[in-house]
Amino acid sequence: MHIMSEEEVMRDYISHYDRSASGYKILTGINRTGHPAAIIKSPDRRWMIMRESPYSGLPGIGGIIEEDVDFEWKTRQSGFRPMPEYAMRKMMAMVDEGSNPIEAARFIDALLAQEPKTFGELERIRPPAVLQGPIVHTYRPIESVIGGQLELGIKLDAELERLERQRGSYLG
Secondary structure, three states: OOOEEHHHHHHHHHHHHHHOOOOEEEEEEEOOOOOEEEEEEOOOOEEEEEOOOOOOOOOOEEEEOOOOOOOOOOOOOEEEEEEOHHHHHHHHHHHHHOOOHHHHHHHHHHHHOOOOOOHHHHHHHOOOEEEEEOOEEEEEEHHHHHOOOOHHHHHHHHHHHHHHHHHOOOOO
């Protein structure tokens, strides 16, 4: 296991996602030391990204999680879904009319019921907008939600601390 830049993690994730868009789950939150963290889980691979701060605008660090990560919620799989023109118009009308939030949630849920599309499929479809999600967020430390401490999380924490000491702050 090695530490990678956030960009490397995202390239690997996008490469896997574009082969098959099914079965992804995304969890965001903080780790046990308070750093913002995200875990992306596919049917055959898991990634973790960590940042020193959510406000820096700078990319973080991450890597591939070797151990199994279990966070199976009763939520739709995460992914990218085309949003047709009629859906855009309906959502704008719902906002303008001040529609009932429950009705809006049902409409969004219906859009999320579509199978996620790969980036290649979205390029061919060329929808006016793309709906991303769902992404689950937790306010508890990610380790407590997935049932344990991640070896990669420990290494990423240590690397963030090293970068902070080396530069005075990883934010530069």
